Amino acid sequence: MSVARVWAFIERLVLAALVGLFAVMVLACTAQVVWRYLFNDPLVWSEELARYVFIWISYLSAWVAWKSRSHIALDAVTYLNSPAMNAWTNRIVEVLVVGYCLYTLLASFQIVGITHSQPSAVLELPMSVVYSGYSAMALLITGDIIVGWLSGARPEVAPQTLATEV
Numbered sequence: 001m002s003v004a005r006v007w008a009f010i011e012r013l014v015l016a017a018l019v020g021l022f023a024v025m026v027l028a029c030t031a032q033v034v035w036r037y038l039f040n041d042p043l044v045w046s047e048e049l050a051r052y053v054f055i056w057i058s059y060l061s062a063w064v065a066w067k068s069r070s071h072i073a074l075d076a077v078t079y080l081n082s083p084a085m086n087a088w089t090n091r092i093v094e095v096l097v098v099g100y101c102l103y104t105l106l107a108s109f110q111i112v113g114i115t116h117s118q119p120s121a122v123l124e125l126p127m128s129v130v131y132s133g134y135s136a137m138a139l140l141i142t143g144d145i146i147v148g149w150l151s152g153a154r155p156e157v158a159p160q161t162l163a164t165e166v
Helices: 003-037 046-067 074-080 083-115 127-151
Strands: none
Touching: 003 046, 003 127, 046 127, 083 127
């Protein structure tokens, strides 16, 4: 089994987890509204659960934005109108992003380790579960870039054209 196939499986798993997390967040928020307004008895755990799930959704969505090369800052260098220059700048961006992700990943491991014995206020989850969302994102982005390098299938940032039609 090739690295690209294993990575494609991991991507599908993470995307499915992202959908599941979104469903959990919607259900927790809906339950909070129903219990608060219909039963006049707010749930104490739903707000914290929704917040922590939203944090994970945000980090995993950052990976999805990177994967599709739709991050807000990625197309800034594609307006050079030079395919060769665009290819070089894309590689430079990838190297910088991998370096940043690996550096911050090491720091996030320290934070996760420190907060493992700290429970959350209501759910009493180890806070390391919440903070490990960043680690997951950094690993996914790094993995996406490295698998692209190994397989030769690297998505390019397509130059955007400004809409001039009315």
